[in-house]
Amino acid sequence: MIASIVKDWINRSNKLERLWLLAKIEFKLRYYENKLGLLWALIKPLMDIAIYYTVFQVILKQGVPAFASYLFIGLILWNFFVESTTGTVQILHVKKYLYEYSNMNKLEIYLSTIVSNSIGFFFNFLMFLLFYSLIEKQSTGLSFQNFWIIPLFVNLFLLALGMSLILSNIYIVAKDIHQIWTVFVSMLFFLSPIFYKLNTFKEALPSFEYANPIAGIIINARKVMMEHTRPGFKLMAFDFIYALILLLIGLMLLNRLGSKAAEKL
Template structure:
């Protein structure tokens, strides 16, 4: 009887994100733990997923829609505003929490070995759970004003969400790993989170950025968040407009044929970079923590 061959492996090594499939049960436990810990001792609990975006929407709508009168130039400005906010909130929550995910779980990481990617990926899934109630509110508001999307628009919205999830995961892996060695990485992420709402057409029309940037507009358009927000506007806001209003609105050219594939490639590139840096640094997480 031939002796079994034992393969020696380097302790702490793994296949990166590919290990998630074989550790799906652990991932579910981490997601459940994150949700319980986040709302422990909270009166409203998961209802904060509704309250916080609604409060954010009201502040922007009053300040920009009413005080600056942007609602006059943008029909159904409330739908336009909220459809961008829900997507940006998903990105900011994912990136902020995944940046802290390794440091916040230092006790668990120092005691046992498990794929380190589980922690930032768990924050993506938790943020997605918070994203769903916000989409429910968006759908309800859109239906009240006559929302009638096409199948292509719905598929495009799903694709836009996937692009943002990939981008947030890539940046989360990158900054989550670097934050173990340089804790001021959180300050860099905080600055990114402050800029992201204004760096995409969430509060204003994309044509304003085009007119202001001129020949440099392609850099603005190459931002995956810009493309994703524009697609969400096209899927949730544009179908609420009547014939006269749609004639007043200018849609971004080549949104699905050019810029969606470009944004997907950029997001995948960020994910590849984030995974590469994460794997290089993850070997010494336990010692550094």
């Protein structure tokens, strides 16, 4: 059943071209309709950094080295996850016309949306590299260990895709999931080491980084980007397992509930 969804998409012709075209359209609709355009995708994380830097470094004096960069990498990973999940809860309703009238594979709709978010993430990550390399006074520069960010982002992509599938398919039968997820995301934000010292986070919530895959990805991203060390492979394995389990559950729900989306929505 699940394999048939994936196989159907794989067997379709011009799937990569169509996926890229949909992603570009989604990206342009999101940013180019606003007056600030793409600039907003770059300004938002910088505004967030300014706020949290003032609160946690200036007022509360966290004492984290290179705190602006520490915040920067954590926030762009977090924002990608939130935009890719919260923004797709109603995707089967909002983009009903795509799969109902064009016979498009539903999985393609999810992938194109998250690929669109990935384009925004790429620009933000480029900004982080420039900031950390050229502006951050406590920067240790770049190294080959930085390439570990690629599998970490793949992990984040799969995690976001899995949660998107789960949330949007639950929305078909329980529309309250949108409000519930919004509250849960707010709670998860404060239970992730985005602006806390890592030692403080681990002391307050021992081993919680293994229960919270977002926390694990952020911790490992800082290791490879700022500490020039390899990621914690045990933590990375846990995060990939979480992502694959959630993706499997999401595909099961897409097969069971998604097939009835057109009539129920």
